[in-house]
Amino acid sequence: MIPYGVLIGLVFHYSLNTFGLSTNWIQENQEGYSIYYTPSDAADLTAYRMAFQRGIRRSQEFFGKPYIQHFDIYIHPNRASLDSTWQSDWGAPAFKSECWMVASGVAGRLDLIAPNRWDADACEHPTMDTTATQNLIAHELVHVFHGQLNPSPDFSEVSGLDWFVEGLATYASGQCDSLRMATVLEALNEDKIPGHLSAFWTGSLRYGLSGSLAMYLDAHYGREIIYQLLACTDLNALLDKLGVDEATLLHDWKAYVKSL
Ligand SMILES: [Zn+2]
Numbered sequence: 040m041i042p043y044g045v046l047i048g049l050v051f052h053y054s055l056n057t058f059g060l061s062t063n064w065i066q067e068n069q070e071g072y073s074i075y076y077t078p079s080d081a082a083d084l085t086a087y088r089m090a091f092q093r094g095i096r097r098s099q100e101f102f103g104k105p106y107i108q109h110f111d112i113y114i115h116p117n118r119a120s121l122d123s124t125w126q127s128d129w130g131a132p133a134f135k136s137e138c139w140m141v142a143s144g145v146a147g148r149l150d151l152i153a154p155n156r157w158d159a160d161a162c163e164h165p166t167m168d169t170t171a172t173q174n175l176i177a178h179e180l181v182h183v184f185h186g187q188l189n190p191s192p193d194f195s196e197v198s199g200l201d202w203f204v205e206g207l208a209t210y211a212s213g214q215c216d217s218l219r220m221a222t223v224l225e226a227l228n229e230d231k232i233p234g235h236l237s238a239f240w241t242g243s244l245r246y247g248l249s250g251s252l253a254m255y256l257d258a259h260y261g262r263e264i265i266y267q268l269l270a271c272t273d274l275n276a277l278l279d280k281l282g283v284d285e286a287t288l289l290h291d292w293k294a295y296v297k298s299l
Contacts, residue, residue: 062120064113071095071106076114080153087114087154094177094212098184101211102266107187111148118160121152128193138162144179144208145193146186151179177212188269199274202239206249207265210257215250220299223247227296236274236285255295256281 064075067084074091076084091112099105115121118136125143126134141161142151154172157164166172185204186192194204209215226232226244233239239248256265260281271277278284283291 062116072110072112074112074114076153077116079116080114080155083153083155084114090154090173090176091180093173094180097177097213098180098211101181101262102184103262104266106184108146110146110183110187113148113150114153115150116153117156118152121150124150139164142175142179144182144186146183146189147192149176149179149183151176174212174214178208178214181208181211185269188266190270190272197272199237200271200277202236202249202252203268203271203277205240205245206251206253209246209250210253214246215254219247220251220296223251223296224299227293232289232293234289236289251296252292255292258295259291 063077065078065081067074067076067088069088069091072091072095074084074088076087080087095106113124115124121141122134122136125136126132139162141154141157141164142149144150152160154164154176155166157166157172164171164175182194182204185207186194189197191197197204222244226248233241233248236252239245239252253265256268264281268277268280271280274285278288281288
Protein backbone atom coordinates (compact mmCIF):
# COMPACT_ATOMS: atom_id res chain seq x y z
CA MET A 40 0.00 0.00 0.00
CA ILE A 41 1.48 3.37 -1.01
CA PRO A 42 0.63 6.45 1.07
CA TYR A 43 -0.54 9.10 -1.34
CA GLY A 44 -1.26 12.19 0.66
CA VAL A 45 -2.74 13.60 3.86
CA LEU A 46 -5.73 15.89 4.15
CA ILE A 47 -7.39 16.92 7.44
CA GLY A 48 -6.80 13.62 9.18
CA LEU A 49 -7.71 11.54 6.16
CA VAL A 50 -5.02 9.64 4.31
CA PHE A 51 -5.49 8.55 0.72
CA HIS A 52 -3.90 5.32 -0.42
CA TYR A 53 -3.74 3.46 -3.65
CA SER A 54 -3.30 -0.29 -3.61
CA LEU A 55 -3.17 -2.76 -6.42
CA ASN A 56 -5.19 -5.92 -6.08
CA THR A 57 -4.33 -9.18 -7.77
CA PHE A 58 -6.24 -8.13 -10.89
CA GLY A 59 -4.01 -5.10 -11.18
CA LEU A 60 -6.98 -2.81 -10.51
CA SER A 61 -6.32 0.28 -8.47
CA THR A 62 -8.33 0.84 -5.29
CA ASN A 63 -8.47 4.35 -3.93
CA TRP A 64 -8.67 3.94 -0.15
CA ILE A 65 -9.49 6.82 2.16
CA GLN A 66 -8.25 6.35 5.73
CA GLU A 67 -10.01 7.72 8.78
CA ASN A 68 -8.25 7.33 12.12
CA GLN A 69 -10.29 6.62 15.23
CA GLU A 70 -9.03 5.93 18.75
CA GLY A 71 -7.71 2.36 18.61
CA TYR A 72 -8.57 1.63 14.97
CA SER A 73 -8.59 3.03 11.44
CA ILE A 74 -11.35 2.78 8.85
CA TYR A 75 -10.48 2.38 5.16
CA TYR A 76 -13.21 3.03 2.61
CA THR A 77 -13.57 4.13 -0.98
CA PRO A 78 -15.26 7.29 -2.27
CA SER A 79 -18.27 5.23 -3.41
CA ASP A 80 -19.11 4.41 0.25
CA ALA A 81 -18.44 7.86 1.71
CA ALA A 82 -22.17 8.68 1.97
CA ASP A 83 -22.80 5.68 4.24
CA LEU A 84 -19.74 6.09 6.42
CA THR A 85 -21.58 7.67 9.37
CA ALA A 86 -23.89 4.65 9.69
CA TYR A 87 -21.00 2.20 9.29
CA ARG A 88 -18.89 4.05 11.85
CA MET A 89 -21.74 3.84 14.38
CA ALA A 90 -22.10 0.09 13.77
CA PHE A 91 -18.35 -0.38 14.34
CA GLN A 92 -18.46 1.68 17.53
CA ARG A 93 -21.41 -0.38 18.85
CA GLY A 94 -19.63 -3.64 18.02
CA ILE A 95 -16.39 -2.53 19.67
CA ARG A 96 -18.30 -1.44 22.79
CA ARG A 97 -20.13 -4.77 22.85
CA SER A 98 -16.88 -6.81 22.76
CA GLN A 99 -15.22 -4.67 25.40
CA GLU A 100 -18.24 -4.86 27.69
CA PHE A 101 -18.52 -8.63 27.19
CA PHE A 102 -14.89 -9.27 28.13
CA GLY A 103 -14.64 -6.36 30.56
CA LYS A 104 -11.34 -5.42 28.92
CA PRO A 105 -10.16 -3.21 26.04
CA TYR A 106 -8.69 -4.26 22.69
CA ILE A 107 -4.94 -4.49 23.27
CA GLN A 108 -3.77 -3.40 19.82
CA HIS A 109 -4.71 -1.07 17.00
CA PHE A 110 -6.59 -2.65 14.06
CA ASP A 111 -7.82 -1.68 10.60
CA ILE A 112 -11.34 -1.95 9.20
CA TYR A 113 -11.63 -2.22 5.41
CA ILE A 114 -15.02 -1.46 3.85
CA HIS A 115 -14.73 -3.11 0.45
CA PRO A 116 -16.72 -1.55 -2.41
CA ASN A 117 -17.44 -4.95 -3.99
CA ARG A 118 -16.79 -8.70 -3.70
CA ALA A 119 -13.81 -8.61 -6.10
CA SER A 120 -12.03 -6.25 -3.71
CA LEU A 121 -12.71 -8.53 -0.69
CA ASP A 122 -11.67 -11.61 -2.66
CA SER A 123 -8.40 -10.01 -3.69
CA THR A 124 -7.59 -9.32 -0.01
CA TRP A 125 -8.41 -12.88 1.00
CA GLN A 126 -6.44 -14.26 -1.97
CA SER A 127 -3.32 -12.44 -0.85
CA ASP A 128 -3.81 -12.94 2.94
CA TRP A 129 -4.45 -16.64 2.57
CA GLY A 130 -1.91 -17.24 -0.21
CA ALA A 131 -4.67 -18.62 -2.43
CA PRO A 132 -4.63 -16.66 -5.70
CA ALA A 133 -7.52 -18.65 -7.18
CA PHE A 134 -9.85 -18.28 -4.16
CA LYS A 135 -13.43 -17.19 -4.97
CA SER A 136 -15.70 -16.50 -2.01
CA GLU A 137 -19.21 -17.95 -1.67
CA CYS A 138 -22.07 -15.48 -1.88
CA TRP A 139 -22.84 -15.76 1.87
CA MET A 140 -19.30 -14.74 2.84
CA VAL A 141 -19.32 -11.01 3.52
CA ALA A 142 -16.70 -10.39 6.21
CA SER A 143 -13.75 -11.71 8.20
CA GLY A 144 -11.95 -10.70 11.37
CA VAL A 145 -8.41 -11.38 12.67
CA ALA A 146 -6.22 -9.59 15.24
CA GLY A 147 -5.11 -6.77 13.00
CA ARG A 148 -8.08 -6.19 10.72
CA LEU A 149 -11.72 -6.57 9.87
CA ASP A 150 -12.67 -6.84 6.19
CA LEU A 151 -16.23 -6.55 4.98
CA ILE A 152 -18.18 -5.81 1.85
CA ALA A 153 -20.01 -2.53 2.38
CA PRO A 154 -23.34 -3.65 3.96
CA ASN A 155 -25.40 -1.43 1.66
CA ARG A 156 -24.13 -3.58 -1.23
CA TRP A 157 -25.10 -6.94 0.26
CA ASP A 158 -28.43 -7.08 -1.60
CA ALA A 159 -26.55 -6.90 -4.88
CA ASP A 160 -23.29 -8.58 -3.94
CA ALA A 161 -24.24 -11.31 -1.41
CA CYS A 162 -26.89 -13.83 -0.42
CA GLU A 163 -28.51 -14.62 2.96
CA HIS A 164 -27.73 -11.11 4.25
CA PRO A 165 -30.52 -8.61 3.47
CA THR A 166 -29.08 -5.12 3.85
CA MET A 167 -32.27 -3.90 5.50
CA ASP A 168 -32.01 -6.40 8.36
CA THR A 169 -30.12 -3.92 10.48
CA THR A 170 -30.07 -6.01 13.68
CA ALA A 171 -28.53 -8.95 11.81
CA THR A 172 -26.05 -6.60 10.12
CA GLN A 173 -25.09 -5.04 13.45
CA ASN A 174 -24.67 -8.48 15.04
CA LEU A 175 -22.56 -9.70 12.12
CA ILE A 176 -20.22 -6.73 12.50
CA ALA A 177 -20.06 -7.38 16.27
CA HIS A 178 -19.28 -11.07 15.53
CA GLU A 179 -16.25 -10.13 13.42
CA LEU A 180 -15.10 -7.67 16.07
CA VAL A 181 -15.14 -10.51 18.64
CA HIS A 182 -12.78 -12.41 16.28
CA VAL A 183 -10.53 -9.32 16.21
CA PHE A 184 -10.53 -9.15 20.03
CA HIS A 185 -9.88 -12.93 20.25
CA GLY A 186 -7.05 -12.86 17.69
CA GLN A 187 -5.25 -10.15 19.65
CA LEU A 188 -4.99 -12.52 22.64
CA ASN A 189 -4.17 -15.70 20.72
CA PRO A 190 -0.62 -16.81 19.86
CA SER A 191 -1.94 -17.28 16.29
CA PRO A 192 -3.38 -13.81 15.50
CA ASP A 193 -5.09 -14.99 12.30
CA PHE A 194 -6.16 -18.37 13.83
CA SER A 195 -4.21 -20.26 11.14
CA GLU A 196 -2.38 -22.28 13.82
CA VAL A 197 -5.52 -22.93 15.89
CA SER A 198 -6.83 -26.49 15.58
CA GLY A 199 -9.95 -28.27 16.80
CA LEU A 200 -11.45 -25.05 18.14
CA ASP A 201 -13.77 -23.90 15.33
CA TRP A 202 -16.67 -24.47 17.71
CA PHE A 203 -15.09 -22.20 20.33
CA VAL A 204 -13.84 -19.42 18.02
CA GLU A 205 -17.12 -19.24 16.10
CA GLY A 206 -19.36 -20.11 19.05
CA LEU A 207 -17.91 -17.36 21.18
CA ALA A 208 -18.27 -14.78 18.39
CA THR A 209 -21.86 -15.95 17.82
CA TYR A 210 -22.77 -15.78 21.50
CA ALA A 211 -20.91 -12.60 22.47
CA SER A 212 -22.29 -10.71 19.45
CA GLY A 213 -25.92 -11.52 20.22
CA GLN A 214 -26.44 -13.95 17.32
CA CYS A 215 -27.44 -16.80 19.64
CA ASP A 216 -31.06 -15.68 19.91
CA SER A 217 -34.12 -17.60 21.11
CA LEU A 218 -34.87 -18.84 17.60
CA ARG A 219 -31.45 -20.45 17.32
CA MET A 220 -31.70 -21.89 20.83
CA ALA A 221 -35.08 -23.44 19.94
CA THR A 222 -33.54 -25.26 16.97
CA VAL A 223 -30.76 -26.62 19.20
CA LEU A 224 -33.28 -27.89 21.75
CA GLU A 225 -35.28 -29.50 18.97
CA ALA A 226 -32.16 -31.29 17.64
CA LEU A 227 -31.32 -32.36 21.18
CA ASN A 228 -34.80 -33.81 21.72
CA GLU A 229 -34.54 -35.63 18.39
CA ASP A 230 -31.09 -36.99 19.31
CA LYS A 231 -29.50 -35.22 16.34
CA ILE A 232 -26.49 -33.74 18.13
CA PRO A 233 -22.98 -34.50 16.77
CA GLY A 234 -20.94 -36.85 18.96
CA HIS A 235 -17.83 -34.66 18.90
CA LEU A 236 -17.04 -30.98 19.28
CA SER A 237 -15.17 -31.07 15.96
CA ALA A 238 -18.53 -31.36 14.17
CA PHE A 239 -20.28 -28.55 16.03
CA TRP A 240 -19.29 -25.82 13.56
CA THR A 241 -20.74 -27.69 10.59
CA GLY A 242 -24.16 -27.88 8.96
CA SER A 243 -27.14 -25.60 9.28
CA LEU A 244 -27.19 -25.74 13.10
CA ARG A 245 -23.58 -24.60 13.48
CA TYR A 246 -24.38 -21.15 14.89
CA GLY A 247 -26.83 -22.53 17.45
CA LEU A 248 -24.71 -25.53 18.46
CA SER A 249 -21.45 -23.61 18.82
CA GLY A 250 -23.05 -20.46 20.21
CA SER A 251 -24.94 -22.36 22.90
CA LEU A 252 -21.72 -24.11 23.94
CA ALA A 253 -20.11 -20.72 24.51
CA MET A 254 -23.25 -19.68 26.40
CA TYR A 255 -22.86 -22.75 28.60
CA LEU A 256 -19.15 -22.04 29.25
CA ASP A 257 -20.12 -18.52 30.29
CA ALA A 258 -22.88 -19.72 32.62
CA HIS A 259 -20.86 -22.54 34.18
CA TYR A 260 -17.26 -21.31 34.24
CA GLY A 261 -17.70 -17.55 34.03
CA ARG A 262 -16.40 -14.66 31.94
CA GLU A 263 -12.88 -14.58 33.43
CA ILE A 264 -12.24 -18.21 32.43
CA ILE A 265 -13.58 -17.49 28.92
CA TYR A 266 -11.09 -14.62 28.70
CA GLN A 267 -8.28 -17.03 29.63
CA LEU A 268 -9.46 -19.52 26.97
CA LEU A 269 -8.80 -16.91 24.24
CA ALA A 270 -5.11 -17.89 24.36
CA CYS A 271 -5.74 -21.59 23.61
CA THR A 272 -4.60 -22.97 20.26
CA ASP A 273 -5.91 -26.54 20.53
CA LEU A 274 -8.74 -28.52 22.06
CA ASN A 275 -6.68 -30.33 24.69
CA ALA A 276 -5.27 -27.09 26.08
CA LEU A 277 -8.80 -25.70 26.35
CA LEU A 278 -10.22 -28.81 28.03
CA ASP A 279 -7.23 -28.88 30.44
CA LYS A 280 -7.93 -25.30 31.44
CA LEU A 281 -11.55 -26.21 32.14
CA GLY A 282 -10.54 -29.43 33.92
CA VAL A 283 -13.06 -31.44 31.93
CA ASP A 284 -13.04 -34.07 29.17
CA GLU A 285 -14.96 -33.78 25.91
CA ALA A 286 -17.67 -36.30 26.80
CA THR A 287 -18.39 -34.64 30.16
CA LEU A 288 -18.47 -31.19 28.57
CA LEU A 289 -21.00 -32.38 25.98
CA HIS A 290 -23.09 -34.14 28.62
CA ASP A 291 -23.19 -31.06 30.86
CA TRP A 292 -23.94 -28.74 27.92
CA LYS A 293 -26.94 -30.91 26.97
CA ALA A 294 -28.29 -30.73 30.51
CA TYR A 295 -27.82 -26.96 30.42
CA VAL A 296 -29.69 -26.50 27.13
CA LYS A 297 -32.57 -28.64 28.40
CA SER A 298 -32.75 -26.57 31.59
CA LEU A 299 -33.23 -23.26 29.76
ZN1 LIG B 1 -16.97 -16.03 12.58
